[in-house]
């Protein structure tokens with residue numbers, strides 16, 4: 001396994017109390033595989049990714065438990081310089097907002113080239129040639145001229161492609177893309193996702209795609225991890241989960257999306273709101289919103305039950321949920 | 326609902342668009358009769374001057390944000406407007422509610438052009454057309470209570486609710502949008518995003534308008550909360566016989582909520598028709614590309630779905646291509662597309678046939694192409710048994726923040 005996150009806990013110490021942002025996350029990605037991490041705002045998707053990358057704000061953040069195994073090595077026990085090296089060369093992250101993650105006063109070419117100067121000890125001249133090559137590869141037209149331009153001179157979709165170029169510059173084995181297309185229009189999103197999938201195939205990278213768009217997931221993922229209140233509530237191969245979800249939250253999400261192929265009747269709406277992370281309900285965190293909740297859900301935290309070899313569901317009634325469709 | 330579709334948007338058609346500066350000729354007020362569109366938009370344009378120089382500003386061009394938009398809105402219907410970022414959707418919305426003045430064109434409310442009204446006459450019509458904004462986080466004044474926010478329109482239109490009755494009116498409105506009336510003295514930060522959007526909707530309803538212009542009203546919300554608000558809008562429309570102009574970039578939501586849909590590109594509507602005409606029988610290449618790019622929540626669709634990947638970027642509205650404005654990205658473009666502006670009308674080849682392809686489309690080479698899998702082909706868990714209408718949301722609302 002390329003990356004394995006085991007029972008990860010992250011807390012934030014805030015004025016209002018301890019916010020339990022990540023509460024025992026388990027997921028894994030193999031080489032060449034795409035894992036989609038799905039969940040609503042605040043469910044802990046980004047915080048988990050930041051912990052994996054080693055870029056969590058500490059404090060206020062604190063890793064309160066767990067292991068992050070990268071090629072078998074626990075990153076949480078690695079020395080800082082080792083960690084930095086892995087982060088620079090073996091993993092890369094793409095953020096939602098490309099404009100604010102690019103440096104506005106450096107040209108795109110300088111920023112791309114920097115990677116090769118720092119990590120590969122190349123000369124400026126060679127690095128620039130490499131930058132042009134990369135820009136070509138992510139299909140920036142007229143790369144030779146545009147290599148000297150600044151980020152604000154690029155459109156949103158092009159900036160996101162530059163971010164992709166930067167992430168794959170050193171051919172890492174793992175890329176984490178945190179909502180890489182949320183800020184983009186659908187036609188541009190299609191271009192960017194296409195490119196990402198193609199490069200992933202070519203380099204046989206593991207890809208963790210963080211998103212809240214069930215359509216994007218269906219399009220590109222091999223498997224899914226659904227997060228709710230800092231936990232994985234269901235993981236499964238992509239085909240299975242859409243056909244028959246084994247957790248009431250996943251099921252509710254799938255039913256609540258309006259459809260492109262028919263005009264709507266009333267939408268299913270999951271009642272209520274996600275919990276405040278400083279006061280997560282006892283038992284199953286989803287119980288106040290769950291149509292299937294029983295007494296046991298209010299007292300006992302459901303473990304991640306094994307549905308079959310490849311599927312897990314954190315619901316006491318996963319069987320009933322599967323059958324109820 | 327609206328007897329004669331053919332009377333619809335196409336008639337005013339591209340003609341208005343291509344002759345921007347010739348004042349909309351039909352300024353004369355035709356008497357409004359039931360069944361006529363409640364709103365008729367013709368040749369609507371907004372150009373922002375581009376200037377250069379600091380001391381002596383001179384105009385060097387214009388951003389043609391909206392560049393000749395035509396559509397009709399009928400009583401009780403929802404017209405969806407979709408299009409990519411920067412195509413001019415919000416600018417159209419702002420002109421409809423008089424937050425921006427059109428550079429050209431007409432907005433006829435029940436037959437009367439309201440775009441040039443001012444003073445008292447304007448105030449009287451404005452009441453009937455209200456707006457709901459996109460961002461529930463920034464569009465509400467953080468220092469005002471919810472009661473003051475929702476009741477604010479009464480300061481300008483005291484005739485709708487005399488002072489003594491306002492508190493009651495506001496509490497009724499809170500109830501209508503599914504919020505606890507006791508929350509009247511709370512501040513916006515004490516509410517979640519979905520609840521804040523309900524507050525915005527309540528405010529939009531305060532003056533009993535006939536038309537609501539909603540600019541991306543659910544875009545900032547999470548999926549589960551989005552469904553609650555969409556259901557609310559659906560219910561309110563039926564209850565108060567509202568007409569909606571519903572603007573969004575999410576094509577699935579627009580289909581869900583709209584009776585008719587207009588697709589915008591670079592300041593113009595390029596195709597308009599009923600929801601089935603646009604989604605199942607699109608004839609404009611841009612609509613086809615747009616629809617094919619929408620990821621559908623069914624992993625089995627990815628193998629057999631055709632994707633039209635558009636190349637290049639949307640041109641700047643300060644520099645719109647000649648002829649067909651889509652031609653720089655269109656895979657079907659030919660010489661004619663560069664020379665001749667395609668008008669928004671029923672394409673000649675469909676004019677005399679009875680087909681869903683017979684709707685307005687601004688393309689010289691319009692042809693039908695289905696890009697959304699037919700209904701029933703997608704494998705998504707069946708329809709919901711127990712629709713939650715979100716009525717309970719405020720009970721847990723306290724939980725957050």
Ligand SMILES: Nc1ncnc2c1ncn2[C@@H]1O[C@H](COP(=O)(O)OP(=O)(O)OP(=O)(O)O)[C@@H](O)[C@H]1O
Nearest residue numbers: 012021040041042043044045046047048057060277
């Ligand atoms: N630096 C921080 N300080 C305090 N709390 C934080 C910090 N970063 C994240 N959190 C909290 O951790 C929780 C999980 O946040 P996270 O960013 O992982 O959510 P997410 O699933 O990525 O949501 P979104 O879809 O909105 O990006 C949130 O409640 C957030 O407020």
Ligand SMILES: Nc1ncnc2c1ncn2[C@@H]1O[C@H](COP(=O)(O)OP(=O)(O)OP(=O)(O)O)[C@@H](O)[C@H]1O
Nearest residue numbers: 373388390409410411412413414415416417574642
């Ligand atoms: N006050 C202004 N001055 C100059 N240009 C403007 C102004 N307001 C809008 N524009 C430009 O007009 C065009 C249309 O903007 P508009 O906000 O209507 O787009 P939109 O379709 O609502 O986009 P989005 O989906 O991003 O909200 C854009 O190119 C925008 O930059």
Ligand code: SF4
Nearest residue numbers: 284287290297315316
């Ligand atoms: S454990 Fe109980 S409350 Fe939680 S999802 Fe399952 S049925 Fe619902």
Ligand code: SF4
Nearest residue numbers: 649652655662688689
């Ligand atoms: S008129 Fe020409 S360029 Fe425009 S959409 Fe039709 S085929 Fe394409």
Ligand SMILES: [Mg+2]
Nearest residue numbers: 045046047178
């Ligand atoms: Mg996030």
Ligand SMILES: [Mg+2]
Nearest residue numbers: 414415416540
């Ligand atoms: Mg807008």
